[in-house]
Amino acid sequence: MLDDLFDEKSGLKEWDAPEGAVVGIDLGTTNSVVAAVVDGKVRVITDAKKHHLHPSVVAFKPNGKRDVGVTARMRRVIDPRNTIFSAKRIIGQSFRSPGVQSALRHLPYEVFEGANQEPMVRTRAGQFSVVNISTMVLEYLKQLATKQLGKPVTHCVITVPANFSEGQREATRRAASAAGMQVLRILNEPTAAALAYGQKRQLHQRIAVFDFGGGTFDMTVLAVREDIYEVVATGGDPFLGGDDMDHAIAQHLGRQFLEEHRVDLGEDPSARACLLIAAEQIKMKLSKDQSVGGTLNELAYGEGGKPLALKFHVDRNMFNMLVEPIVERSLDLVRYVLEDAEIRPEHIDEVILVGGATRVPLVRDRVAQFFGARPRGDINPMEVVAAGAALQAHALFAPPDEATASVGLLMDVTSHSLGIATAGGYVETLIAKNTTIPAEKTRLFTPARDFQEAVKLRVCQGEEKQFAENTQVGELVLDGLPRVRRGDMKLEVSFLIDADGLLQVSAKDTASGQTARATLRVVGVSESEAA
Numbered sequence: 001m002l003d004d005l006f007d008e009k010s011g012l013k014e015w016d017a018p019e020g021a022v023v024g025i026d027l028g029t030t031n032s033v034v035a036a037v038v039d040g041k042v043r044v045i046t047d048a049k050k051h052h053l054h055p056s057v058v059a060f061k062p063n064g065k066r067d068v069g070v071t072a073r074m075r076r077v078i079d080p081r082n083t084i085f086s087a088k089r090i091i092g093q094s095f096r097s098p099g100v101q102s103a104l105r106h107l108p109y110e111v112f113e114g115a116n117q118e119p120m121v122r123t124r125a126g127q128f129s130v131v132n133i134s135t136m137v138l139e140y141l142k143q144l145a146t147k148q149l150g151k152p153v154t155h156c157v158i159t160v161p162a163n164f165s166e167g168q169r170e171a172t173r174r175a176a177s178a179a180g181m182q183v184l185r186i187l188n189e190p191t192a193a194a195l196a197y198g199q200k201r202q203l204h205q206r207i208a209v210f211d212f213g214g215g216t217f218d219m220t221v222l223a224v225r226e227d228i229y230e231v232v233a234t235g236g237d238p239f240l241g242g243d244d245m246d247h248a249i250a251q252h253l254g255r256q257f258l259e260e261h262r263v264d265l266g267e268d269p270s271a272r273a274c275l276l277i278a279a280e281q282i283k284m285k286l287s288k289d290q291s292v293g294g295t296l297n298e299l300a301y302g303e304g305g306k307p308l309a310l311k312f313h314v315d316r317n318m319f320n321m322l323v324e325p326i327v328e329r330s331l332d333l334v335r336y337v338l339e340d341a342e343i344r345p346e347h348i349d350e351v352i353l354v355g356g357a358t359r360v361p362l363v364r365d366r367v368a369q370f371f372g373a374r375p376r377g378d379i380n381p382m383e384v385v386a387a388g389a390a391l392q393a394h395a396l397f398a399p400p401d402e403a404t405a406s407v408g409l410l411m412d413v414t415s416h417s418l419g420i421a422t423a424g425g426y427v428e429t430l431i432a433k434n435t436t437i438p439a440e441k442t443r444l445f446t447p448a449r450d451f452q453e454a455v456k457l458r459v460c461q462g463e464e465k466q467f468a469e470n471t472q473v474g475e476l477v478l479d480g481l482p483r484v485r486r487g488d489m490k491l492e493v494s495f496l497i498d499a500d501g502l503l504q505v506s507a508k509d510t511a512s513g514q515t516a517r518a519t520l521r522v523v524g525v526s527e528s529e530a531a
């Protein structure tokens with residue numbers, strides 16, 4: 001185990017003190033944060049206006065130019081079809097998956113199916129894969145960091161939700177390498193948060209990281225013993241976040257508008273974008289205040305082109321009622337994770353809140369009620385993930401002695417079971433959920449026919465018995481097999497989930513000792529994208 005984890009460092013020694021800079025990146029659904037360790041301290045990289053959070057938004061403007069970050073976000077209302085946000089909700093998945101299809105209902109820009117079922121967006125500047133869009137966000141972050149650190153950023157540690165699948169991880173890695181950064185490690189967001197929290201604290205605690213962001217919810221339990229971080233269990237929902245609260249409020253406002261003016265705003269992308277932005281502001285205001293009111297002008301036009309407005313008033317109780325089902329879903333997931341880990345809520349020593357949606361008082365209250373203790377209030381929920389990524393990046397980049405001193409040992413786990421399709425449409429699980437990574441499993445296959453030169457296996461992630469009900473990873477093709485009778489071949493296939501949570505496959509015929517070619521075609525990520 002130790003050897004595996006120190007792999008990178010021995011690799012890094014060969015680079016001989018790289019000249020570039022290394023950063024940690026939290027590529028968020030809504031906002032991204034980039035940080036670096038400078039003089040032993042984490043520094044969060046800011047834009048020209050000193051913002052720490054950089055909206056993960058790309059705007060394609062009529063003048064042919066492109067904006068990313070805060071200025072791009074401002075174009076969401078005026079140009080909804082060319083302002084791409086929440087790309088993380090659909091990255092690295094099949095366009096046809098139920099998750100993507102339901103996310104599309106809320107996105108005002110055009111998404112269509114590209115090669116290998118990859119989601120693509122169409123804008124006035126042309127069509128782009130969702131990976132391309134994330135690359136543009138990452139290039140922007142890299143540019144900000146390069147400017148502030150005074151040297152080109154060449155390497156990064158990038159974080160992903162713990163429950164990200166193979167395709168989502170692979171797509172994220174490709175986006176970062178296309179942005180010109182070598183990815184040292186893909187780190188799970190809650191694990192990164194725990195690293196930042198535990199830094200220099202010499203803890204002996206069991207901690208729960210409750211990460212409620214814009215688009216995803218993750219819950220992870222870790223055992224921290226000084227500088228050893230061991231993930232005990234993890235779970236979550238890639239389609240649950242603060243955005244859902246905005247949709248609930250926007251729907252409420254839309255219903256009110258329909259009642260008052262008999263006009264359905266559902267089909268108008270501009271009005272929808274306007275309602276969503278107003279909804280988010282209402283939500284944020286209600287994190288501090290008991291009620292909020294105002295008027296939204298010119299949402300639609302009535303008879304004779306008369307502009308129609310909506311006067312609204314939302315109080316904390318109404319808001320709580322609207323978002324309660326969303327908060328309850330997050331707590332259900334917490335229950336599942338604790339059950340998996342066979343841990344009772346009172347056995348958690350500390351709860352760390354991560355992500356903007358944990359600013360909502362109802363979320364804080366419910367979490368406190370559930371664990372019987374107030375979560376920590378001294379951690380910045382928006383920056384802690386990037387800080388952990390920066391610490392890990394620094395550790396992987398630094399000379400080995402210093403590295404061990406700054407971040408200890410990380411033992412993360414798989415967030416889904418990995419399986420292959422069997423006859424009859426069932427799944428044979430190869431690596432179970434919550435297995436410590438790196439994890440390897442070898443399995444013997446016998447071809448179905450004599451002289452078979454290729455074998456195809458369908459691979460999935462998830463906990464369902466039926467193959468079709470899980471997330472499809474893709475197809476594993478084994479070819480270049482020796483032309484022999486089926487009984488004379490013993491095909492040994494190994495499935496390795498590496499420290500980044502990425503699947504690597506290899507195959508050999510143990511009867512002849514020959515290596516076969518093993519190619520994994522991940523669905524939802526186009527093969528043409530730079531690997």
Ligand SMILES: Nc1ncnc2c1ncn2[C@@H]1O[C@H](COP(=O)(O)OP(=O)(O)OP(=O)(O)O)[C@@H](O)[C@H]1O
Nearest residue numbers: 028029030031213214215216242287355356357359
């Ligand atoms: N003060 C606040 N009150 C309520 N919600 C807030 C507040 N500030 C931010 N949010 C919400 O937090 C969410 C963004 O959080 P965050 O930046 O942590 O997400 P993210 O990292 O982009 O997403 P993810 O981690 O899911 O990829 C948005 O839904 C935003 O509206």
Ligand SMILES: [Mg+2]
Nearest residue numbers: 028029213355
């Ligand atoms: Mg986040």
